Amino acid sequence: MNAADQLSAAEGVFVIAEAGVNHNGDPALARRLIDVAADSGADAVKFQTFSANTLATSAAPMADYQRSAIGGGKSQQEMLRALELAPGDHADLKAHAEDRKIEFISTPFDRDSLKFLVDDLKVATLKIGSGDITDGPLLLDSARSGCRLIVSTGMCNLADVENAVDLIAFGMASDRTPKGSGDFAGYRMQPDAAQAVAGKLTLLHCTSLYPTPVDMANLRAMETMRQAFGLPVGYSDHTLGGTVALAATAAGAAVIEKHVTLDCTMSGPDHAASMEPAAFAALVADIRTVEAALGTASKEPVEAEYDMRCVARKSLVAARKVAQGMMLAAEDVSAKRPGDGISPMAFWDIIGTPAKQGCERDERLSR
Numbered sequence: 001m002n003a004a005d006q007l008s009a010a011e012g013v014f015v016i017a018e019a020g021v022n023h024n025g026d027p028a029l030a031r032r033l034i035d036v037a038a039d040s041g042a043d044a045v046k047f048q049t050f051s052a053n054t055l056a057t058s059a060a061p062m063a064d065y066q067r068s069a070i071g072g073g074k075s076q077q078e079m080l081r082a083l084e085l086a087p088g089d090h091a092d093l094k095a096h097a098e099d100r101k102i103e104f105i106s107t108p109f110d111r112d113s114l115k116f117l118v119d120d121l122k123v124a125t126l127k128i129g130s131g132d133i134t135d136g137p138l139l140l141d142s143a144r145s146g147c148r149l150i151v152s153t154g155m156c157n158l159a160d161v162e163n164a165v166d167l168i169a170f171g172m173a174s175d176r177t178p179k180g181s182g183d184f185a186g187y188r189m190q191p192d193a194a195q196a197v198a199g200k201l202t203l204l205h206c207t208s209l210y211p212t213p214v215d216m217a218n219l220r221a222m223e224t225m226r227q228a229f230g231l232p233v234g235y236s237d238h239t240l241g242g243t244v245a246l247a248a249t250a251a252g253a254a255v256i257e258k259h260v261t262l263d264c265t266m267s268g269p270d271h272a273a274s275m276e277p278a279a280f281a282a283l284v285a286d287i288r289t290v291e292a293a294l295g296t297a298s299k300e301p302v303e304a305e306y307d308m309r310c311v312a313r314k315s316l317v318a319a320r321k322v323a324q325g326m327m328l329a330a331e332d333v334s335a336k337r338p339g340d341g342i343s344p345m346a347f348w349d350i351i352g353t354p355a356k357q358g359c360e361r362d363e364r365l366s367r
Contacts, residue, residue: 013249013291014234015284016105016127016150016257017042021083024268030085031096036260038100040281041288045102046127046257049090049117050109052080065210066269079269087116094121105150111141118145127257130154130208130236133164140178143171149201150255152236154208158228161203162188165229168201169193188229202255203229205248206236211273217244219251226252238273242283249290256287313339316350318359325354333365342367 017037023030030047037045060076070079085093090106097104107127108114117123126145130152132138142149149168153161163185170176170184173196178184187193205222206212217239226233234255235248245256259274275283301309319334326332330351335344341364342350356366 013253013287014044014255015042015287016255017045017280018236018257018259018274019045019047020259020270021048022259022261022266022268022270022274023047023083023085024266025083025085027085027089027092029262030089030093032262033260034093034097034100034102034104036262036277036280038097038102040260040277041284042280043103044105044125045097046105046107047085047090047093048083048109048129049106049113050080050084051113052077052084054110054112055080062269063210065273069269069272070267083268087120090116090121094123108138108142111138114138114141114145118147124148125150128152130156130206133160136167136181139164139167140171143168144175148199150204150234150257151201152204152206152257153225154206154236158224161225161229165197165201165203165231169197172196172200194230197231202232202234204234204236204255204257206257207238210238210270211240212238212244214239214244219244219248222248222251222253240273242275242279242286245283246286246290249287250294252294258283310338310340313337314344315339315341316344316347316365317341317362318365320361322355322359322365324356324358328353328355328365334362336362341365 017040019030019033019037023033034045056077058075058077062074062076062079066079094104103125104123105125105127106117106123107129108117109132117126125148126142128139128142128149128151133151133153133156151164166187167184170178170187173192203225205225207216207218209216219235222233222235232254234253235245236257237245237248245258249256258280259270260280261271261274261276264271264274264276314335314337317334317336319332322332328350333347333350350365359365
């Protein structure tokens with residue numbers, strides 16, 4: 001069992017309710033999303049921490065799905081500015097999450113936001129969004145934050161993920177400042193890299209389309225990443241409904257992330273691709289059911305099956321009356337329930353040997 005399997009088996013599926021920016025910039029709405037996440041049984045609720053001016057230029061356009069959701073006429077920066085939460089709001093929300101006994105996670109989009117989350121809010125886990133998997137300075141600072149990192153890999157090919165894992169491993173295992181990308185290229189293969197990232201780095205497969213068509217989910221990429229990096233791998237789900245998230249759970253996802261909203265018809269960029277409270281709670285319950293059904297990798301009967309063996313399996317019995325010492329032929333021996341005698345797998349061992357004792361028809365043979 002590799003490290004990824006061990007984490008999943010030991011801790012179970014870590015379910016993240018992605019509140020994201022579905023609070024629409026309203027702290028009261030953000031609190032309600034925390035309540036939805038906690039009531040659903042999710043393990044964590046995740047927000048986004050950013051400054052619109054730091055994240056995007058005034059000329060940065062919105063994505064097509066954002067423009068479709070909120071209408072045109074705005075720049076990405078204007079849209080983001082309306083979705084910011086103040087530092088004090090973050091602190092209040094983290095305190096509320098702690099009261100509700102659910103982990104508060106956020107995605108930093110710049111180094112100042114990262115520093116705030118780590119130094120001021122003292123979060124235990126950081127989520128790195130797919131768009132920042134090439135932001136080297138942010139990745140390096142995140143790696144050295146001491147936090148558990150969950151890194152999303154939407155829009156990535158395997159080489160992109162390799163580069164990010166190399167840099168994160170370099171950051172976790174070394175305190176050096178890279179002089180160039182060659183300093184960390186291939187670093188994941190260094191002897192100290194596996195130990196440095198163990199238990200601290202999880203990769204999420206995802207498709208960065210909102211919503212994601214089911215035929216573009218490509219869940220088999222999870223196993224490709226698991227084999228390539230020996231790390232826990234999960235799935236950030238942007239498809240509609242819960243079917244694909246359940247399939248990812250069955251495929252061994254260590255983490256499932258899903259957007260949650262109070263109302264899919266609300267104005268905002270991500271509501272339409274999110275789940276409403278009742279549906280999200282049902283999804284979490286279904287994930288727990290699938291998780292329980294997965295069990296372990298060991299092929300052994302469960303304890304209750306041992307009694308069933310006697311009932312359902314067969315034993316070798318006399319097919320007709322047999323005298324003691326008689327040489328047994330194939331027509332003298334039959335296999336019938338119950339299974340508390342000689343296994344029929346020993347049929348050919350019995351044939352041609354003397355009967356140990358006389359038996360009536362259907363009486364168990366002995367050796």
